[in-house]
Amino acid sequence: MSIALRDLAAAVAGTVVGDPALPLAGAATLETAGSAEIALVDGADKLHLLARSRAGAAIVPRGTGPLDRPTIEVDDVHAAFAATIVRFRPPRSRARCGVSPQAVVDPSARLAADVEVEPLAVIGPDCTIGPGSTIHSGARLAAGCTIGAGSEIFPNAVLYENTRVGARCIVHANAVLGAYGFGYRVADGRYALSAQLGWVELDDDVEVGAGTTIDRGTYGPTRIGAGTKLDNLVMIAHNCRLGRHNMICSQVGVAGSTSTGDWVVMAGQVGVRDHVHIGDRAVLGARSGVSGDIEAGKTVLGEPAIDLRDRKLQLATISKLPEMRKELKQLAARIEGLERAGRADEPPASAEAA
Structure with a gap:
């Protein structure tokens, strides 16, 4: 299937610069695109890559101007390129199964009429699943879970009892919501598990990455605020309260009872100790070790995490x-030489006595 450049441009509200009739058979990255494919150039700093690419055309930011091959100029290059890929590679339609007879659904569960429950999913007692939601194969919802409208629970995700998921949430494969928190006390000479009576709450539009774990609260909720996105392999401990629209990258670990404001960013492998607060719009650089509160709007880096400017210094x-060590050794040698010269100039002790 080939599509003319003008037709692709019309679909993304773009402007053609060059041959509008150019036929294209696909979309690919600059590194892999062939002469019959269109590629993405998301900034002027990528034009040198386009010059080396075999791509037959490119989607570029509006105002780029004529290049050595036809282009489509658009306002939002990433949205336009995504739409173009979909034109060439439409998503595979998934046959709707309703509630599969191979799923295990407790009779007390309440499911909206258009809910999808795939084979081998398990829906426990007293669960409630809102309209338009999908529970994929192998997912398991324990007793009392609530899933909001339009949410999707991917294969083999596990939601412990009383987990509450808002509307339009995504929980990816193998995520675990509501496992016991890592809380113990010493009793009779051994560690005994502390009370684990809480639950997990996801507000609307939260995304939980594959293999991510969010522990239940001790007595109340561990809460993830609306719009927050958790990458794969993130650990959120018991009693944490994450604000709205946080971005938490892979391999971040947040210890118990920590809270964040809104629009906080934690880059990869950040570690945050327990009982601290991260203020609104704070940014924690990759592998930062946070041992205390972080002020709103501050960017930190390092272990221990300090102000980014100080860390750069x-x-x-x-x-x-x-280089400094070499200079220090040279200075030490010079000082030693001066001291030796000074001692050589001193009169002998016997001469002073005379």
């Missing part, structure tokens, strides 16, 4: 340590 200094 530290790193710049560290890179100069070999």
Whole structure:
């Protein structure tokens, strides 16, 4: 199937620069695109990659101007490229199964009329699933779970009892919501599990990545605010309260009873200790180790996490340590030489006595 450049442009409200009749058979990255494919250039800094690419055409930011091959200029290059890919590779339609007879659904569960429950999913007692939601194969909802409208629970995700999921949420494969928190006390000379009587709450439009775990609260909820996105392999401990629209990247670990404001960003492998607060719009750089509260709007980096500017100064200094060590040895040698010369100029003790 080939599509003319003009037709692709019309579908994304773009402007053609070059041959509008150019036929294209697909969309690909700059590195892999062939002469019959269109590629994405998302900024002027990528034009040199286009010059080396075999792509027959490109989607570029509006105002780029004529290049060495036809282009479509658009306002939002990523949205336009995604729409173009879908034109060439439409999503596979999934046959709707309703509630599969191979699913296990407790008679007390309440499911909206258009809910999809795939084979081998398990819906426990007193669960409620809202309109338009999908529970994929192998997912397991324990007793008392609530799923909001339009949410999707992917294969083999596990929701422990009383987990509450808002509207339009996505829980990816193998995520675990509501496992016991890591809380113990010493009793009779051994560790005994503390009370684990709470639950997990996801507000609307939350996304939980594959393999991510969110522990239940001790007595109340561990809560994830509306619009927050958790990457794959994230750990959120018991009693945490994450604000709205947080972005939590892969391999972040947040210890118990920590809270965040809105629009907080945690880059990969950040570690946050328990009982601290991260203010609105704070940014925690990759592999930061956070041991105390972070002020709103602050960007930190390092372990322990400190202000980004201070950390950069530290790193710049560290890179100069070999040179500084060499200079220090030279200075020490000069001082030692001066001291030897000074001692040589001193009159002998016997001369002073005379």
